Amino acid sequence: MLIDDDPDATDMYRLGLELEGFRVTVVNDPERLRGSLDEELPDVFVLDWELGDITGGDVLDRLKSDPRTASRPVFMISNHPEETSEGRTARAGALAWLIKARTTPNRLAAQIHEALPPSGELAE
DSSP states (O other), X not given: OEEOSOHHHHHHHHHHHHHTTOOOOEEXXXXXXXXXXXXXXXXXXXXXXXXXXEEHHHHHHHHHHSTTTTTSOEEEEEXXXXXXXXXXXXXXXOSEEEEGGGOOHHHHHHHHHHXXXXXXXXXX
């Protein structure tokens, strides 16, 4: 699941990840996340830091406090300076802080492949 309010970024990453064999659900509004999780529980989350009125850190806290998603890998991706947010992200449980300007869809796909079990399935 890709959570980002930037349509250009979501299109680029969605298309790139789909070419790498991933099925991608895009959530452009973090307030719709709960409803999206009721419909589908993704194996991994890619989460932007700047989401309008809410930060990616706040969404990450929600994901880590929800028993359905607490153990799912989360990648933060943003052009927000990593030195000001990386510590909080790591403490909250994200696997990595990726800078959008330096993270191609192929690089993101490689990171996701490394985080998923060999079968691609996560235990509930």
